[in-house]
Amino acid sequence: MGILAFPVVLTQMSTTAMMIVDSAMVGRLGATQLAAVGLGGIWLWTAVVVFVGAASGVQIFVSQAHGAGNARDCGPWVWYALASLLPLSVVGAGTLALLVEPFLRLLGPSAELQSVAASYMLPRLPGSVGVTVTMILASFFRGLGNTRTPLYATLVAVGVNAVLDYGLIFGRLGLPEWGVAGAGAATAIGEWVNAGILFAVFSRHGMSARFGTAPRWPIARQVRRFLRTGAPVGGQWVLDMLSFAAFTTLIARMGDASMAASQAFIMLLSISFMQAFGISIASSTLVGRYIGADDLAAARRSFWSGLKLVLLVGGAIAALFIGFPDALLRVFTDDPAVLRFGAPLVVLGALFQLLDAVGIIAGGALRGAGDTRWPFWVHTALAWLVFVPLAYLLGVKLGGGLTAAWAGATFYVAALAGALVWRFVSGAWQEIHI
Numbered sequence: 001m002g003i004l005a006f007p008v009v010l011t012q013m014s015t016t017a018m019m020i021v022d023s024a025m026v027g028r029l030g031a032t033q034l035a036a037v038g039l040g041g042i043w044l045w046t047a048v049v050v051f052v053g054a055a056s057g058v059q060i061f062v063s064q065a066h067g068a069g070n071a072r073d074c075g076p077w078v079w080y081a082l083a084s085l086l087p088l089s090v091v092g093a094g095t096l097a098l099l100v101e102p103f104l105r106l107l108g109p110s111a112e113l114q115s116v117a118a119s120y121m122l123p124r125l126p127g128s129v130g131v132t133v134t135m136i137l138a139s140f141f142r143g144l145g146n147t148r149t150p151l152y153a154t155l156v157a158v159g160v161n162a163v164l165d166y167g168l169i170f171g172r173l174g175l176p177e178w179g180v181a182g183a184g185a186a187t188a189i190g191e192w193v194n195a196g197i198l199f200a201v202f203s204r205h206g207m208s209a210r211f212g213t214a215p216r217w218p219i220a221r222q223v224r225r226f227l228r229t230g231a232p233v234g235g236q237w238v239l240d241m242l243s244f245a246a247f248t249t250l251i252a253r254m255g256d257a258s259m260a261a262s263q264a265f266i267m268l269l270s271i272s273f274m275q276a277f278g279i280s281i282a283s284s285t286l287v288g289r290y291i292g293a294d295d296l297a298a299a300r301r302s303f304w305s306g307l308k309l310v311l312l313v314g315g316a317i318a319a320l321f322i323g324f325p326d327a328l329l330r331v332f333t334d335d336p337a338v339l340r341f342g343a344p345l346v347v348l349g350a351l352f353q354l355l356d357a358v359g360i361i362a363g364g365a366l367r368g369a370g371d372t373r374w375p376f377w378v379h380t381a382l383a384w385l386v387f388v389p390l391a392y393l394l395g396v397k398l399g400g401g402l403t404a405a406w407a408g409a410t411f412y413v414a415a416l417a418g419a420l421v422w423r424f425v426s427g428a429w430q431e432i433h434i
Contacts, residue, residue, distance in 0.1 A: 018157070018158050018161045018162075018187060018190060019041070019267060019270060020267050020270070020331075021158075021161060021162050021165050022037055022041075022161075022165060022183045022186075022187060023037055023038070023263060023264065023267045023332055024267075024331055024332050025165050025166065025169050025170075025183065026169065026179075026180055026183050027260075027264070027332040027333045029169070029179060029180065030335075031256050031257055031260040031333065031335045031337070031338050032110075032112050032113055032116055032256045032260070033116055033179070033180050034260040034263055034264065034332060034333060034338075035109075035113055035116075035252065035256045035257075035259035035260040035263060036113055036116035036117040036119075036120055036180055037117075037120055037180065037183060037263065038248070038259060038260070038262065038263025038266065039107075039109060039113065039117050039248060039249070039252050039259060039263075040117040040118070040120040040121040040124075040184075041120075041124075042241075042244065042245050042248045043103075043121070043245050043248075044096075044121055044124060044125070044128060045241060046238065046241040046242055046244075046245040047092060047093075047096050047128065048089065048092070048093075048128040048131055048132065049234070049237045049238050049241045050234040050235065050237065050238035051085050051088060051089045051092070051131075051132040051135075051234060052131060052132060052135045052234070052237065053230070053233040053234035053235070053236065053237030053238065054081075054084075054085055054227070054230035054231050054233060054234030055081055055085055055132055055135035055136040055139055055230065055234075056135060056139050056230065056233055056367065057081070057139070057226055057229045057230025057231075057233055057372075058077050058078060058081050058136055058139035058140050058143065058226075058230070059139035059140070059142050059143040059281070059284060059285060059288070059367075059368075060143070060229055060230075060284075060288055060367065060368065060370055061074075061077045061143070061225075061226065061229070062074045062077055062139070062140055062143025062144060063142075063143040063144075063145075063284070063285045063286075063287075063288030063289045063292065063368065064288045064289070064291060064292035064370075065077075065143075065292065066143060066144055066145070066289060066292065067288065067289035067290065067291065067292025067293045068292040068293065071210060071211055071212075072210070072211060072212035073212065074140065074143065074144065074211045074212065074213075075140070075202075075207070075208070075211040075212035075213030075214070076212055076216055076219075076222070077140065077222075077226065078136055078137065078140045078202065078213065079215065079216050079218060080218050080219070080222050080223045080226045081136045081139075081226060081230070082133070082136060083218035083223060084218070084223050084226065084227055085132055085136065086129070086132065086133065089128065089129045089132040090129055092128070093125050093126065093128050093129055096125060096128075097122060097125050100118050100121050100122055100125075101114075101118050104117055104118055107249045107252065108249075108252075108253055109249070109252040109253060109256075109259070110255075110256055112256075113252065113256055113259070116180050119179070119180050119181045119184075120180045120181060120183060120184040121184065122181070122184070123178075123181050123182075123184040123185040123188060124183075124184030124185070124187050124188045125188070126188050126192075127187055127188030127189070127190070127191035127192060128191075130188070130191035130192040130194065130195040131191050131195075133195040133198075133199070134153075134191065134194045134195040134198060137150075137195065137198035137199060137202055138150040138153075138198060140202065141198070141201075141202075142281055142282075142285055143285060143288070144211070145285060145289070147281075147282070149198065149201050150198065152197070153193075153194050153197035153198050153201075154194055156193060156194070156197060157190040157191065157193045157194035157197075158190065160186075160189060160190045160193050161186050161187055161189070161190030164182075164185070164186035164189055164190070165182070165183055165186045165187075167182075167186075168181075168182025168183070168185055168186050169182040169183055169186075170182075229370055229372055230372075232372040232373045232375075232376040233367060233372050233376075235376055235380075236372070236375055236376040236379045236380070239376075239379060239380045239383060239384075240379045240380075240383050242383075243383035243384055243387050243388050244383075244387075246388050247387065247388060247391050247405070247409065248262070250388075250391060250392060250395065250396065250405065251395075251402060251405060254395075254401065254402060257335065257337040257338050257341055258341055258401070258402045260333060260335065260338045261329075261338045261339075261341035261342035261345065261402065262341075262342075262345070262402065262406075263332075264329050264331075264332040264333060264338065264342050265329075265342055265345040265346060265349060265406075267332060268321070268328055268329075268346060268349060269349055269352065269353055269356075271317060272313070272314055272317045272353035272354075272356070272357060273353065273356060273357075273360070275310070275313050275317075275357075276310050276313070276314070276353075276356065276357035276360040276361065277360055277364075279306050279309055279310050279313075279360075279361060279364075280306065280310075280360045280361050280363065280364025280365070281364060282306065283302050283303060283305075283306035283361055283364045283365050283368065284364040284365060284367050284368035285368065286298075286299070286302035286368070287299045287302050287303065287364075287365050287368030287369055288368040288369070288370075290302065291368070291369055291370075296430055299365075299368075299369070302365070302368075303361070303362070303365040303424055306361045306364070306365065307358065307361050307362075310357045310358070310360070310361050311354070311357070311358070313357075314353055314354040314357045315354070317350075317353060318350035318351070318353065318354055319350075321346050321347065321349050321350040321353075322347055322350050325342075325343045325346035325347055326339065326343060328346055329342045329343065329346065341402050344403045345402065345403060345406055348403065348406055348407065348410060351410060352406070352409065352410045352413060355410065355413045355414045355417050356413045356417070358417040358421065359413060359416045359417035359420050359421075362417065362420035362421045362423070362424050363375055363420050365424050365429075366420065366423060366424055366429055369429035369430075369432055370429075370432045370433070371423070371428065371429040371432045374423060374428070375420060375423070378416070378419050378420070378423075379416065382412060382415055382416050382419070383412070386411070386412050386415060387408065387409060387412035390408035390411060390412065391405040391406075391408035391409055391412075392405075392408075393408070394407060394408045395408065
């Protein structure tokens, strides 16, 4: 587990670094600018995550085909995914470009926050298509157990993003000074660099000979199989993200300083989230591979190994959050109001990220088994019947503010983690056939 998971964790940490660099540099421009990157970034990810979630289905088919010894059946799944998801993601990005400004007005944050968020979102939109392509290709490599190629591609993309962030935000390195818009453009370019590197490796002759990666026309029956398994993952992720975007909008209406503090906190949480997500990808790959090899006992052991590893990592991050909340927040801002709002959140985050990590591992193991529909319904029910109403009740109706709203979010991730762990332990996934 550790050998497979370590490069994936590094990949996810590198992806996190791209977001952290954006937030840390933009935070020097002011609280409103930091808040705008948070609000705009959350809604952009919500718009694209349905495609990204569905793209992760490639890993399920590749890992099970590879585990069954059918190596040349692995590559075609990339082409089936591209045929079904790429046109939709292009149309989605174009539609969102037309709706960004009226949509932000509908959300109701401050007028300045609306304007700055739009200037971040518009240049970043082209990168959303690159994210979908990246996820399709990365899922192929991870399904094979090749976690190093996505890592190397991500490291290059992060480097490109960091350099362009510095140049385009502040007008350095001979580049124009675009401020928040520069951060969006730099991220979009970095996302396409990642996709381009992965596609170049995928297209190599040796890959084609071994894994059948040569271009091919989509087969309707196989595309339907892919969508039957991948679409529930995309649906689960988008409905989950919609609830989080609604929660973020609630925070934004509390004021720019509250939204800026929440964004800094989310960036700190992402340190844990991305490591947990990386371990869950390794767990998903191993579960799928062992199911393909008809070794269910090994699939169960992979889940428990992933859970132990993520709790070890999460425990270390919890100690960091409790011990150094102010120092961590100052990575993003020196604004006194933002620091005052953010400090209690970081302490609460010690518990939040541990519970969230448990749920992420359980969800990844279920996904590797092809069990995607039950988690979809559980995520949806808890997100909209518990998370959003509870955060609104505690944060707004009862006047608890920012920290109380995040306490409601913590209760939600605890309930979700418990449900997903129960599902895996029940063994119902053993009856799933994709």
